[in-house]
Amino acid sequence: MTSQTQEHAPATPAAHRAVLRVDGLSVEYAGEVRACVDVSFTLRRGEILGVAGESGSGKSTLITALTRLQRPPAVTTAGRILYHGRDGGPPVDLVTLDDKALRDLRWTSLSIVLQSAMDALNPVLRLGAQFADALRAHDRRMSKKEAWQRAAELLAMVGISADRVRGYPHQLSGGMRQRAAIALALACRPDLVVMDEPTTAVDVVMQRQILSQVLRLRDELGFAVVFVTHDLSLLLEVADRIAIMYAGRIVEIGTARALYTGPKHPYTQGLRDSFPPLHAPLRPLSGIPGSPPDLRRPPPGCAFHPRCPERFDGCDRILPELVPAAGHEVACLLYPAGGDR
């Protein structure tokens, strides 16, 4: 069923324009919980792909699988994660890559910013030293002086004044440290940055500053972003395309605009309507009844059917596939394969 996603994607001479192709990825915990099931998507160069979901949706599992940061008992049980390098050579599969090759790829091609990245900076090392370490680890020809110079440039890039290079992380506010973490992730010019709730721990004004910087830097440097968060209203503003996850599966994927103006999946509709508007006229909203499923005992058929306002006979038996529907893809029996509604 996953290959279907690919088949319906526009025929792909533009494959080299993709930086990441995830194909049928499944992750299980100790063989009991299927936290990620058959996830497929393509990430184009310079694109920001938002992944939205609630707790238990599998979005965090997806992140750790993409970056190979997962630890037992999590195991990738199926699928491929094909990374296309800048050089246009054959893609590498991150799932099967050995540790050495993976290390070479990290930072230079693929980096990650976590929600708690601000706490990941070493408190006893000067900021510049941490940057210099990372830079010189990947480019041994770089001198210490050059590395510190570059560190100052990188910090300036995220609006941290150059004199802070000699400072320690605790001298920066939380928001500033998060920016420093983003600068560090960008230090080796990666093609792809994976961000897991990068602004959840900071206030809205700082969030706006950080996102504004990410957007500007993306335009300047051309990296692609996988941006994971529970805050769909935020994604609708910053992402180019958005994937909605529920119970470990992508239930809908499309451009931010299409998802906002015409969400197809009842879950997407409910999720969108869970964020009251800031300016548009108010109307009574109701969120989604019930609560997210327990992944140890996922409901049969469509996992959303117990909460779905539009369920009908069959939803509790048939697992819907991700099929194209009016410009995006949706996995819901309301939109049968082939029949474009």
Add this chain to the structure above:
Amino acid sequence: MKVRAGSAIIAFFALVAIFGGWFSETVLGLDPRANDIQAIAQPPSGEHLLGTTQFGQDVLAQVIAGASGSMFVGFLAAAIGTALAVLVGVTAGYFGGGVDGVLNFLTNLFLVMPVLPLIFVVAGYLQGTGLWTIALIIGLFGWAGGARTLRAQAMSVAGRDFVRAMRLLGESNRRLVFFEVLPHLTGLIASMFLHALIGAVLAEAGLAFLGISDSAAISWGTMIQAAQQQSAVLRGLWWWFVPPGLCIALIGTAAALVNFGVDEVANPKLRVVRTRRRRIARSEAA
């Protein structure tokens, strides 16, 4: 698991302490105090399974009787010490502020006090030290460490939102302590009690060996002390001091096992690992 093994050892000796006297009297037909002048300092034999002492007393019967003496001291001292630790520690941790200041000072005082010399002084002052007195002394001087642990735990529980919420509801302090805070500390208190019990048994043995005990009472400590006085080691009367020594060593092992358990309950770091594991299991799902 380790705690369970430790507890099993304690439980075994507790049973011996309770039913041992009856067992040795009716089943084995032995009296720990009876002097058999026909058999003085005899090695183990069919008649005296663990041999006899210099005074012709049966070592097996003595070890069994000693268990009840040692365990009596252990239980009593642990009960006193734990009660004091709960009283001081939980009160200090729950109320905080000035109350905490005073009680914490007291706790620290007892922690740094040179306990052993003090016990000598007190024991010397109270002439005729029966097992009761020994237990009382050990309990009175041994509560401070537990109080400190409990204070920290009580403080952390008392600061949780559910305690605040119930206070907002109008619950009295007494009720908050007994129904909201203490139930969260029962595991810790239980393992602390076990630990204190073992500590008291060892302490009693140590004190008896140093001569602070009631020579008329039978405990493992007084047995070893008697053997020591009669130069049992030099004379090769190993069956006299090895059995009580082995019992004490077993109790010590139990102490070590229980210690790990206490650590896990009391040491937030180890506990974090556990809860984190649980949380991961939950969020994995995420």
Add this chain to the structure above:
Amino acid sequence: MSEPVLEARDVAKHFPVGRRGVVRAVEDATLALLPGRIVALVGESGSGKTTLARVLARFYPPTSGEVLLHGRAGTGRRGYHSDVQLIFQDPFGSLNPLHRVRYNLERALRLHHRTRDRRELERQVLDLLERVSLSPAGDFVDKFPHELSGGQRQRVVIARALAVRPKVLLGDEPISMLDVSIRLDMLNLLARLRDEDGLALLYITHDIASARYLCDDIVVMYAGRMIEGGPKEDVIARPRHPYTKLLIESSPDPGRGEDDRAALFDGADELGEPPSLVNPPAGCRFHPRCPFAMPECEQSPPPRTDLGGGHWAHCWLHQKGRAGDLASTTHAAAPALRAAGPADAPGAADDCGDGKEEGP
């Protein structure tokens, strides 16, 4: 208009830090809660909103100023809490994991209504659960907290507060730890309690969109001070304090047009950060970040300006007849404006530290 149930008058709360330092968490807070109305207290972390809520819940006394219940100060603890209850942020932390749902509700009923009859108690417990939409109530009454989802737990917490039959409910970010899809139902529940029981509600949040959805009036706090307040649509559509405007412009709103969004994002790199409350800026606490700062702003705190219709703000712009400046620009565009403008406010980037020393 009816009388306020709960009022804060010029409340300040300071916390000592270190040897001589003082955190000025809240200053000059004045607030009135009316029956049947919801006031939203909006601010970022460190704005003092939670501290104010806790002063109102009598977790600690105010450093100065007074809290009046039904116009009177000095109500006893039991009496005060039978009228004022607080909903905590974390539904996992505010229920004792060792007690069943029933225990929590029964305690509240016994303490405040001396209900002793078992059948009567049972009936009231089930009633409360039904009122917070935990039905069938019989399925929930004997559950332990860990058997409930976050949303269900928060409903139990609300039911427990309602068991007291309070006049005032203080909600300290009651939905921020819940799953997105169930937050609105919680807000709808609170709105229903306002309508049906005439409760006075204080809704504390950092999320201005949810405040707009739920409340009647909005009060905005910044760095320990209330800076603007009024009917929600007035405040959100026409913010009259530069910080309120910044907050609104920074909040995500998918309904924004593409052009608006571009205008808000481009150049929004440097908006600054709130000051330390140990040594807050003199005058208006927002002035180091404010693109409209004038000399007055650094010297004395701006007085309250009444703008009509219950809308008020603490900003010198209104005293100096420059209110129009605010409406005509965005914060994203402001750095350019400031570079061109006459005001010599220090750069925002220098003020982000919290009074800590620069690196060597």
